[in-house]
Amino acid sequence: MIHYKEKEFYSSKDLALSVIGGRWKIAIIWCLLQQSPLRLSEIEKKLPDANQRMLIRQLRELEDDKIITRFVYPVVPPKVEYELSEIGLLLEPVVTSICNWGDNFHAFLEKD
Secondary structure: OEEEOOEEEOOHHHHHHHHHOOOOHHHHHHHHHHOOOEOHHHHHHHOOOOOHHHHHHHHHHHHHOOOEEEEEEOOOOOEEEEEEOHHHHOOHHHHHHHHHHHHHHHHHHHHO
16 A cells, blocks of 8 residues: 555555646646746647646646646746656656557547
């Protein structure tokens, strides 16, 4: 049994899916793998179907799970940038594999 954030997980697979599962988390990680650091407005441009409220929520969860790092610059107006943490960068092969599978699945669907 794995205990994390007052929850119990039966395996590390369940824990991993809890951390990176979410409608926009993989997409956010993908964006940060392509270019980093990014501001919220830049992430919004790369993910136009996501609303700001949901992106902020997913970013906070990723930050809380130490997948991304948030930098706040002491300027007016505040400047905030996001980048992948050391453990977040280890998701690169996982996210790349998921995206490659998506490309293959799309090609498969196009055959029909």
